[in-house]
Amino acid sequence: MAFTLYAATIPSYLQLLGSVARMIDKAETFCADTGLAPEALIEARLIDDMLPLAYQVKSTAVHSLGAIKGVRRGTFSPDNTTPPDSFDGLRALIAGTITDLGAIDPDEVESFVGRDIRFEFGSNHRDFLAEEFLLSFSQPNFYFHTATAYDILRMKGIELGKRDFIGQVRTKV
Structure with a gap:
């Protein structure tokens, strides 16, 4: 079987978006366990001139499903919309992205x-x-x-490891 554009993109998007979803869950649990306000993580940045966690999460959707939609249209532009400002909003964005990517026909x-x-x-x-x-x-x-979303959460003290980033690998079936 030939290696395809679909195989080079969609499965990896889905794999890492699943990781992003689990990282959001861990971030929310961390806030509940420590009493940290959710906004302290959602607006966290690695450094002042970088964009916050919410933007990083939104951009995973933009550069996966949004890229596919751009190819369909023939144009792609930066997404300047405001990212979700809650864990529920971020979770819903990623869940919808996963659902829509999963429905794409490889052909x-x-x-x-x-x-x-x-x-x-x-x-x-x-x-x-x-x-x-x-x-x-x-x-x-x-x-x-x-990676930047992962790094922000690690910097803030959330216990994450490489397996949290990589997620469910695809093994020989």
Whole structure:
């Protein structure tokens, strides 16, 4: 069986989004156990000039499902909407993203190969082939924001390890 664009994207998105969902649960439990206000985690940043946890979580949805939607449209732009401001809101965003990604037909993703997509930001733009956009732009952004969310939570004292980040690996069936 040939390696496919679907295999290179959707299963890994789903794997790591499952990890993000579990990290949100651990963050909420940490707040309940320690008396820390949820906002202290939701608005936490690694450093002042970086965006907070809520943005990092939102960006995992943007650079997975949002990227697929962008390829469908032929354009992708930064998502400047306000991220959810509660654990329930973040959880719902990730759950909806997982559901929608899980419903994508692998043949549809294969039909993206060779398709043009334009990344637009303000008056600037970059043109990509869909597979290059997904693999060289959105996928690295997806991993960056997932790792940054993990790092913020670790920095705040939540017990997370590599297995929490990696999640359920796909083994030979």
